[in-house]
Amino acid sequence: MGDVISTNLDEGKREMITARTSTVMAEFGRFYEQQYAVALFNSVRYEIEGGGNTQTQLLHRKDPLKNKSIFSGSLFQYLEESKKWRSRFLYVGDSYNISLYESKAAHDRGLHSKGVINCAGYRALTSMEEYLGLLNNSLGDTKAKSASAPFLKCPTQFPLILWHPYARHHYFCVMTEKEQKKWHAVFQDCVRHSNNGLSEECKVATPAFTDALRLYRQAKGHYGTWDMMCGNQAQILANLVMETLHPELKNLIVPRLKGKLQQRQRDWMLISDAVCRQVLSQTKTQHEALAQVCEVERPRLDSALRTDMDQIITSKEHVSGKIRALVLPRIEQLVRSKVQPYIHSILEALMEPTSRGFSEVRDILFSELVEVSKNTMNDSSRGKLGEHMDKISMLAFHPVKMQSCYGKMEALNLEGLQQRCDVSSPSVFIQRAQVLMRQQMDNAVHTFEQLVHQSLDGHSTEDLCKTIQRCQDRVLKKYDYDSSTVRKKFFREALLQIIIPYMLKQLSPSCSPDLPKFKELIFEDFSRFILVENIFEEAVLQSVSKDIMMAVKEAAVQRRHNLYRDSMVLTNSDLNLHLLGEDTIDWAGQLGGVKGEKQGGEMANRKRKQIVSMIHLDGMPLPYESCQEIPGVDCIPEEYEGQAGQDLESKKPVNPVQHVPIEKEPGSPDGVNEIRDLINPVLEVVEKDSSQLTNGMLSLEEGDEVKHITTVTDMVPRESPKKVDGELDATQIERSLEEQQCVSAIESAIQQIEIAIQEDPGEQLSECAIDSDGEFAQTSINSSPLHHDDSGFQSPANENVEEVEPQPDTGDEVVDTEQVMLTLVEGVKTSIDLDAKAPCDASEKKSEVETTADRCLL
Known part of the structure; x- marks a missing residue:
């Protein structure tokens, strides 16, 4: 990779790149210094004369992503x-x-x-x-x-x-x-x-930079919109240099690249990146130096402006009148023939996707606020409300949730304008509208938070749901008004961005040669604040602004765009609302909405709350x-x-015996029997119908080893079958069959026990004295004949019910069972412990088995 770059970007080409960058920055610097003084004049004049924008209904917070x-x-x-x-x-x-x-x-x-x-x-x-x-x-x-x-x-x-x-x-x-x-x-x-462009908080530097950039490109013959006005000032200037430098380098380097197409593409991409990084480094350094020079000059210019503001304004109006008298007939004729017939079609192309996008923002906002109301209705505690409000606070900055709103704007099509009005692509307008959607969503959510927080202050939570509903209705009304105002402003700016460059391109060849003579009418002391080029553009702007305003007003009458008419004035109904804070409310800290979040220390510094x-x-x-x-x-x-x-809530772990969710996971084993159950797992099977078991085989996972099998059978009292309308009741027949199967299972178990106890007790003791893990078996305190421990898999509702455990007839197969549980009918419970680790008399065990079997048969 390094060889490709060093080979094609030798010292000569790098010096050419440096020289070209310096040339562009020098030309741009002259425009920037001129426009900086003009921007400072406009800023000071606005500050002195004052001027109000439309009062917004929604609040705005300064740092939402803190x-x-x-x-x-x-x-x-x-x-x-x-x-x-x-x-x-x-x-x-x-x-x-x-x-x-x-x-x-x-x-x-x-x-x-x-x-x-x-x-x-x-x-x-x-x-x-x-x-x-x-x-x-x-x-x-x-x-x-x-x-x-x-x-x-x-x-x-x-x-x-x-x-x-x-x-x-x-x-x-x-x-x-x-x-x-x-x-x-x-x-x-x-x-x-x-x-999104440069920060609008810089009232002088930002307009000076944008105007200088526009005038520089117009001097090169580029009047339309520019897609690469992206990033900060240094990045924009690097794109400005690369706009002309990149094609030249491509013509010099690409023909010399060797290899297949894929390799040449790869090499050229690496070379282009190296050039871009070199240019960006130079533009950053030179722009910082340029901005520093203008900032040093600013106090002197500001003092001169405030001293001679009246004379400067009078001189500018005098020159503006002369220029308008010269160019106005040409401008009006161009507007009538080439601009007015297309304003409505351009506006319609802009309004359709934009209105759908803002309508989608409202729908998502409404659905989220309704969700908060529903959750509050189910649980009106302050903690739950804080949790829901904390989730909704970052809705505007959630890219996935806002994607449906942004997608509506992607349908913007200005194909007919790209050749006529020199519109490179609609991406400039698409991204601007999407940013406005995000701002309006955040303003609406922030206003809702402030209203809810204001309502909760000093009030009880009894009528919390009604309070949230009132706040929701007020926020939606405010959003309707503000979104209408924002959209109309966006339409006017977009139309100006499309039409003004086209008009300047048509008028400049005939009007530009006559402009220098008007410089003689400007005093030398005021020449830095009054530029004839800016006055000419203002005249063009004013001439077409009236038609654009009328077109937007006519569009506001159409109800399908959901725009308010300009004659409809809505005063702020919440006089105290704008006195509230602009910062994000910490719902988690105030109402305990989010649990488990550590405050302060290393954890707070390292992990931020993530929106997506x-x-x-x-x-x-x-x-x-x-x-x-x-x-x-x-x-x-x-x-x-x-x-x-x-x-996930419905897919909790299910008890394999009772088929109910396990509310609490089993903890660490405390007793010997619990440890033994973990080592030798017990598989319990509910046998409600003998047809569920086929040939006595159970389906096990591969690799599982089951040491003991406990079959739990639901027992019912034995009754004789009854006849219903001359026929046997099916339920009684089924119960009779189950009882017969139970008796046969008990007899089979007795036979197996007799075979087992006939073996030498010494062998049983030697074989069973040590368990599978080599640990000596000990008798647990809880292992009494009436105690049944299934390691937490027994339902609490059945703790006091012991059921008979039939064993399948296996013929000659030797059963290696340590404990057999026999549950008697009508609450009679007997447990026979066959554990060889607790020696007992085999004859006594046999007697107990026979007695139990006789009782069951009765």
Whole structure:
């Protein structure tokens, strides 16, 4: 691998990469410094003049993922170095970066990870065919076939691939389809979070960066949306450099690669990753230096703005009027002929999947809140309520539960716009809408938590179910209003992102040559805050905004989209609600919702509560499990986990005699008899019908060795058969047959005992004095004739009932039985202890047997 990179990336090519990166960063730096002053002017002006956004009904919390992790588990990864598949433990924390460890134990011990994957710019794939198509396109080989075999073979039929156009690819696989779907949802969530754009909390740096990037690409002739605006500033700039550098290197290096197609694909992927890492290192360093220069200059610019704000605003309005007078006729003519006819169709294409997605969010929210109400109705204790609220608190960040909402947005189709309006792909709008869905779900859940917590404060739990129902109704109404507001804002922004670049591309050739002359109207002291290029774009934006607003208002009238009209003003009905906290409520700590969670110390620092639960593969041996559960993880149940829990409840261990679930597992043996029963297991068979036993044979598992067999027979008093309407009662006939079988079984047992006691007692003592494990047998205190010990397998309801134990007639076969239990009819119980370890007179035993048999026959 190293030879391929060093051979094709020699010192000359590395110097070319460094020079190209520096050139791009220098050009971008000039735009950034200009836009930084403009962004600072807009920020200070907004601060002075004020401006209110639409008041939201739902609350927002700042750090919802505090002390939380998304997912973790084990799967198989393909290692480029060894060209082999190895088991790896993956951990996805609150940053959505994927950390790879050698094993789960290495993660628990706090060891350094083998690597970290930042998913910005990646695509999560589950099909090898789709991956091959992308790989062949990236190589640009006309001879490549779409059905060509890849350079690696997946050991299972459930692959997971992280693909990037420039960086290294990552290959994983799992054992089941359910695992694949869950991991794919987690990977998609990581990509979605990383591609969400820059932080909006930076009121100056973020708009300055985005505007500078847009103007730089427009200067190069790229006006449309850009898929690779992913990750942080350094990653975005690296993608900007690779956008032009990558094709050039491919034309230089790919023709020189040797070997088969698969080998050339592999080599080019490694070379591209090495180039991307070199570019990223340079862009990170140079952007930090650029940002530092602007931050140092900020206090001086801020002081100048606040001193001359009125004059700057007046100068800008004067220049804006002149520019609008020049370009407005051209803009209006373009809007009438090329924009207005297509606004409604574009809006309809956006609204259909978006409305379905937000409606699905509401349905999931409603079903989860109803589930909380049902559980509270069954158990209204504060502890149970805390447990349910703790599970629902992370609903918005559960990739699997939210997948149905995200999937609705995947149906967005802008195929007709990709050529007309220079829309590269709809992924920009899809991911933005999905992030808004997650935010609205989290806001709704957080508001519900705050309302419930406020209602519980100082109140009893008697009307808890009614309180939760009222909170649920209020939250759903607030969600309907906020989701309508968020969707309308998303539609306006999406239309602007589609239409404005198209209009600028059409107007720039005719309008751009006339703009420099307006610079003469701007005072030199104000020239850093007023740029004619920005004023021209604002004029284009204002001209088309009116048509976009009207289109969205008309769409709000259609009830199928579930949008509120702008004229419908809803005031905040909960005046005190916004005074509540913004942090996540610790339901486990306040109401004792989650049990078994250790607070503080090493355990709290090492293990965070995991949002997505693990997968158990039933029947799979431990070395081949691809997902192992972290102890103590109990969060939001999966789509079938509630039902699975009931199934597990119904599949408790069953008593083989009484066929009832064992409530308590047998503990460690305390007595000698219990130890003996563990060494020599006793198999008890319920014999209600003699037809259940065929030829006296029992079905045993392979490898099981049974030392004693105890047959328990249900006995009933002997009665003569009765006639019903001239015919014998079938129940009485069956009982008569059972009694006859019991008598024959007792006679057979007596014969076997007589054969056994005729043997030499000395031999019995020598043979039976030592048990199978070589331990000397001792008489237990509890081994009285009336005491029956079956090592915990006897039902408590039958503790005082001893039943007759018939033995099958085996002919000449010698029975090696230590104890025979004979249960007498009508409560008469007698036990004959044949244990040779307690010597007794054989004649007395024979007499007791004969007496017992006579009583049974009577």
